[in-house]
Amino acid sequence: MSSSxxxxxxSNVVFSWDRHAHPIQIPNLVLDRGEKVLxxxxxxxxxxxxxGLVYGTLVPHSGRVTVxxxxxxxxxxxxxxxxxxxxxxxxxxxxxLIPHASALDNVLLAxxxxxxxxxxxxxxxxxxxxxxxxxxxxxxxACRSAGQLSVGQQQRVAAARALIGSPELLVADEPxxxxxxxxxNRFMDLVLSQAQQQGSSILLVSHDExxxxxxxxxxxxxxxxxxDHMSC
Amino acid sequence: MLTRLILSSMRARALTVVLAILTIAFSxxxxxxxxxxxxxxKASFANTISxxxxxxxxxxxxxxxxLYTIFQIGNPTNNISWDSMEAIAARPEVDWLVPISLGDSxxxxxxxxxxxxxxxxxxxxxxxxxxxxxxxxFTDLYHAVVGSDVAATLNYELGQEIVVSHGLASFIDHDxxxxxxxxxxxxxxxxxxxxxxxxxxxxxxxxxxxRPGAGSPTGPEPAMAxxxxxEVTAALVGIxxxxxxxxxxxxxxxxxxxxLLAVLPGLTLQELWQFIGVAEDALRAVSLMVVGAALLxxxxxxxxxxxxxxxxxxxxxxxxxxPGVVFGLLLLEAMIMAGAGCLIGAVGTYGLxxxxxxxxxxxxxxxxxxxxxxPEELKLLGGVMAAAxxxxxxxxxxxxxxxxxxxxxxxx
Ligand SMILES: Nc1ncnc2c1ncn2[C@@H]1O[C@H](COP(=O)(O)OP(=O)(O)OP(=O)(O)O)[C@@H](O)[C@H]1O
Ligand SMILES: [Mg+2]
Numbered sequence: 049m050s051s052s053x054x055x056x057x058x059s060n061v062v063f064s065w066d067r068h069a070h071p072i073q074i075p076n077l078v079l080d081r082g083e084k085v086l087x088x089x090x091x092x093x094x095x096x097x098x099x100g101l102v103y104g105t106l107v108p109h110s111g112r113v114t115v116x117x118x119x120x121x122x123x124x125x126x127x128x129x130x131x132x133x134x135x136x137x138x139x140x141x142x143x144x145l146i147p148h149a150s151a152l153d154n155v156l157l158a159x160x161x162x163x164x165x166x167x168x169x170x171x172x173x174x175x176x177x178x179x180x181x182x183x184x185x186x187x188x189x190a191c192r193s194a195g196q197l198s199v200g201q202q203q204r205v206a207a208a209r210a211l212i213g214s215p216e217l218l219v220a221d222e223p224x225x226x227x228x229x230x231x232x233n234r235f236m237d238l239v240l241s242q243a244q245q246q247g248s249s250i251l252l253v254s255h256d257e258x259x260x261x262x263x264x265x266x267x268x269x270x271x272x273x274x275x276d277h278m279s280c
Numbered sequence: 281m282l283t284r285l286i287l288s289s290m291r292a293r294a295l296t297v298v299l300a301i302l303t304i305a306f307s308x309x310x311x312x313x314x315x316x317x318x319x320x321x322k323a324s325f326a327n328t329i330s331x332x333x334x335x336x337x338x339x340x341x342x343x344x345x346x347l348y349t350i351f352q353i354g355n356p357t358n359n360i361s362w363d364s365m366e367a368i369a370a371r372p373e374v375d376w377l378v379p380i381s382l383g384d385s386x387x388x389x390x391x392x393x394x395x396x397x398x399x400x401x402x403x404x405x406x407x408x409x410x411x412x413x414x415x416x417x418f419t420d421l422y423h424a425v426v427g428s429d430v431a432a433t434l435n436y437e438l439g440q441e442i443v444v445s446h447g448l449a450s451f452i453d454h455d456x457x458x459x460x461x462x463x464x465x466x467x468x469x470x471x472x473x474x475x476x477x478x479x480x481x482x483x484x485x486x487x488x489x490x491r492p493g494a495g496s497p498t499g500p501e502p503a504m505a506x507x508x509x510x511e512v513t514a515a516l517v518g519i520x521x522x523x524x525x526x527x528x529x530x531x532x533x534x535x536x537x538x539x540l541l542a543v544l545p546g547l548t549l550q551e552l553w554q555f556i557g558v559a560e561d562a563l564r565a566v567s568l569m570v571v572g573a574a575l576l577x578x579x580x581x582x583x584x585x586x587x588x589x590x591x592x593x594x595x596x597x598x599x600x601x602x603p604g605v606v607f608g609l610l611l612l613e614a615m616i617m618a619g620a621g622c623l624i625g626a627v628g629t630y631g632l633x634x635x636x637x638x639x640x641x642x643x644x645x646x647x648x649x650x651x652x653x654x655p656e657e658l659k660l661l662g663g664v665m666a667a668a669x670x671x672x673x674x675x676x677x678x679x680x681x682x683x684x685x686x687x688x689x690x691x692x
Contacts, residue, residue, distance in 0.1 A: 105684045125684070126602060126603065133598075133599050144598065146285070146289075146595055147292070148288040148292035149289075153281055153284065156281060157285075157599050161599055161601050
């Protein structure tokens with residue numbers, strides 16, 4: 049059912065954190081299979097919020113979000129967790145690695161509750177090691193606990209976790225913000241080539257327009273700040 | 281991998297986890313120790329006297345009779361006559377009879393007049409006979425054998441002379457007739473440890489013709505045969521066949537000569553234990569409260585863990601873990617902690633008590649039974665595990681209550 053559906057589609061989505069805040073509106077956004085889209089916007093413009101709506105930790109007030117053909121807005125929280133695990137690889141802005149678990153286990157965790165992704169990855173441990181190596185994490189660091197790794201290394205682990213098992217959609221929230229210019233480019237190339245290899249679509253948000261050259265399409269988000277409420 | 285996650289998570293919080301485990305271990309150990317000591321006390325209490333089939337005395341309450349003849353507590357209401365003794369001893373069913381005469385004291389200890397047969401017939405702890413630690417039983421007038429507590433408290437040695445006081449807690453001494461200590465009993469853990477044993481004849485001798493203040497009449501010592509007492513306080517009776525015990529008991533209880541009472545020691549001990557059982561319940565209540573406190577401590581540890589680990593729980597959910605899985609992880613963690621606590625507590629306590637068993641016997645005369653955890657103990661351990669499981673529901677529920685979006689956007 050989902051093989052022909054777009055990786056992601058948002059239509060008429062409206063969300064606001066509270067009644068007074070300026071709502072985030074996304075009239076129409078569709079990502080075809082394998083498409084790479086960059087969303088640009090200044091800090092506070094609602095980029096992370098939008099991604100939350102995409103991978104289903106937030107629910108829009110109105111509108112529809114479908115991921116790999118599944119209507120996220122019609123599902124229970126638990127089913128949304130399932131769809132996300134199965135079809136979306138997420139690189140969070142705060143990485144969200146389990147600090148006491150090894151880098152390898154953090155990557156493998158993405159397969160643990162996603163049977164289809166696991167099926168696509170027959171030799172999970174080798175696949176995870178290779179993925180980490182491909183993304184530039186030294187072999188010796190794969191068994192160290194994530195909390196002991198440098199920020200750049202953690203970023204690679206988070207990317208490997210998002211990519212393993214070839215999810216239909218890769219979602220990344222400012223994945224390069226803590227890297228220097230040279231590493232930024234190298235990291236983007238690694239992630240993009242991996243995603244391309246396994247046919248994952250990419251939705252990446254950033255405030256950095258220099259990333260635009262890597263993408264098929266760029267979407268600008270307006271400033272989320274509303275001018276009418278300046279007082280607390 | 282999930283087990284590995286639990287273990288690494290626990291390792292990351294090693295200090296609090298170890299503290300929680302120790303709290304559980306300590307409280308479980310405490311309850312188990314209380315149970316072992318209680319069983320031991322009960323057993324040695326029940327073992328105070330054995331192989332005696334009937335205790336006979338003047339008619340009063342059965343518990344009262346038991347208390348003053350065996351436990352040296354309270355006073356006899358009446359004596360019984362020597363004729364009655366002889367009548368009972370003459371019954372064909374009666375195998376042996378050891379008379380006991382009470383009423384005098386030595387310091388804080390009671391003096392018991394009895395026959396030499398007492399050393400042979402009095403048994404405790406399933407038929408164990410009382411042994412002499414030093415010296416020998418009395419063979420003559422004015423010989424005394426003292427219990428181990430008496431010797432230890434008053435620093436008595438063989439050959440030392442002691443004076444018996446008339447009545448209990450009295451200042452009137454039979455100081456004209458000092459006794460020589462010929463024997464010191466081994467520790468038995470029974471009230472015998474606190475007794476001074478003399479022969480019935482000696483008992484009779486110090487009282488014959490004796491008036492307070494005037495002392496005993498002077499002149500030659502009477503011959504042993506003349507010192508047959510006219511009255512004694514009680515008697516221990518052995519019956520040849522178990523089947524005859526109730527017959528003899530009925531016969532004694534309806535003895536026409538004087539009002540007598542014969543009681544079965546085992547039954548009366550049980551009756552007596554019921555009074556003491558109240559203290560037993562109190563002990564148990566206290567130890568259960570300790571376990572309760574330990575469980576609360578464990579809940580607190582798990583709960584504080586949840587707040588520390590909001591992000592971890594959110595990550596698991598983000599990766600598709602169902603609520604059951606998150607709950608299962610917390611449950612398993614609680615089980616590991618409670619299990620480790622129970623194990624350490626049980627092994628530690630039983631090991632320690634086992635090692636200390638001879639010491640406890642020597643000091644308190646309580647031989648701990650130590651037959652491992654019985655049904656009550658297993659129920660307790662099971663209860664601790666179950667409570668730990670229940671306790672983990674709260675943190676698990678809380679982990680799911682916290683919104684996923686919040687859990688994932690905790691800033692570090
Ligand atoms: N948990 C929250 N509760 C209430 N308001 C929130 C919450 N998270 C974000 N917001 C608000 O939503 C708006 C958009 O925030 P968001 O985090 O999506 O911005 P962003 O574009 O990702 O910014 P940045 O580039 O700094 O990450 C902000 O005004 C912020 O105050
Ligand atoms: Mg953001």
